[in-house]
Amino acid sequence: MTTRPAKVDTGMGVSCIVSTVIHLAVFLLLLWWGKLFPVNMVVQETYYVDVVNLPVANPRAGSPTQKGNETEIAPPPPVAPVSAMNLPEKPKPSAKTAAKPDPRVAQSAAESSEAALAERVAKLERGLEARREDAVMERLRSKLKSAGSGKSGMPAASGTEQGSDYTAYIQSRLKDAFRDTISYSTKNPEMIVRLFIDSGGKLSRRISERSSGDRAFELAVLRAIDMASEKFTPPPDKKQFEGVFVFKPQGITTNRGK
Amino acid sequence: MALLLGAGLIVKIVLLILIGFSVVSWTIIMFKFIQVQRANSESVRFMDFFWKSKRFDAIASQVDRFANSPLTVLFNEGYGELKKVVEGDGASEGSALSTDLGGIENVSRALRRATNSEITRLEKYLTFLATTGSTSPFIGLFGTVWGIMNAFEGIGRTGSASLAVVAPGIAEALVATAIGLVAAIPAVMAYNHFQHKIRVLINEMDSFSTEFLNIVQRNITGK
Known part of the structure; x- marks a missing residue:
């Protein structure tokens, strides 16, 4: 009895190489695409409204009107x-x-x-x-x-009237930035930072009063402060502001007593 | 890309498995595509040549031109068995022809065996495509579930359910499902395509076997 020689399928190795090359090419294409067209997150301006401590508006200011509709102030009564x-x-x-x-x-x-x-x-x-x-x-x-x-x-209102709270404003900015940068590797880290803001609204100094011991958390806090400080408005009365803020994973609190 | 690199260990392992599945399934897809295409085209050419030829020995001398066609395998098997039957009959009874159907049965069995062998060869590796198509989405889903579990753990740790905390973990997790689908969809499509093509080839082989037996029966046994 003669046995039929088994057919040998050739081309599997070549297909394997081609498949690997295609996958590598797709991977590199994705890398190149990511570099060529970086994902641009639309950063929208955030408006902060402190509902509790609203600045006191002047009753004479009237209701909001569109630009160009400004009416001249009536002359004072004789x-x-x-x-x-x-x-x-x-x-x-x-x-x-x-x-x-x-x-x-x-x-x-x-x-x-x-x-x-x-x-x-x-x-x-x-x-x-x-x-x-x-x-x-x-x-x-x-x-x-x-x-x-x-x-x-x-x-x-200029922020100097009764009701305006610059500390609350700074806290909310920090909280917003901290939400984007938060990262930590230990359980419940806590860091206390004293911030000095000059009369122009620029962060002049930051002092770490208590370290958390968590490197990732501290970097996240510092990044949050840097991010938030880009858009600080000047303090009321153009005075230097000094505030102590306690950073925790749960949020930021102020330490007004210190 | 940052999503892939920033994923957790388990998700990375899942991604590697899925990429491996994808590489192997594409290897099989390309290999099978070439194999089935050649089998189809050479089968058509072989059938033309078969019906034009008048003698089996003339066909047997030319079958090497159609090496990728499964029909040539059937012809070789059938012709080889037929020769053995004829040679055996001649040696035992001194006649070139056998009037009983025992020799035809032998040829038929040889053709059936060759058909089964060719079906096995053509369907080889297709099970991997079926496995990839059916399991890759589930493997990806496992990675996603794991990633979402981690994301929820992050929510619990921070005590904040903001998008900044939840979204990165979920995005990383969903990459696993996406790659699972990327591996599975071509595999399923290719599996169905090849199944159809192989079914056509099996029908052709059955038809050829029947025709071959008819010719043998008509010409050799004289019925």
């Missing part, structure tokens, strides 16, 4: 002319009455003293009224002056 008070004339003592003390004269003197008293009370009341009007007018003038450049629709 100041009411304050007429000079008519001072009561002093009673002129007559020579006769002085020379001759007479019961009639005495009676008329009593009457005149009552009239003088009434005049005096009236004078005081008028003076008081005039002062009150002056005060009201002064208040109106100062309010008109503080209405700013006349652009209605923008709160005229």
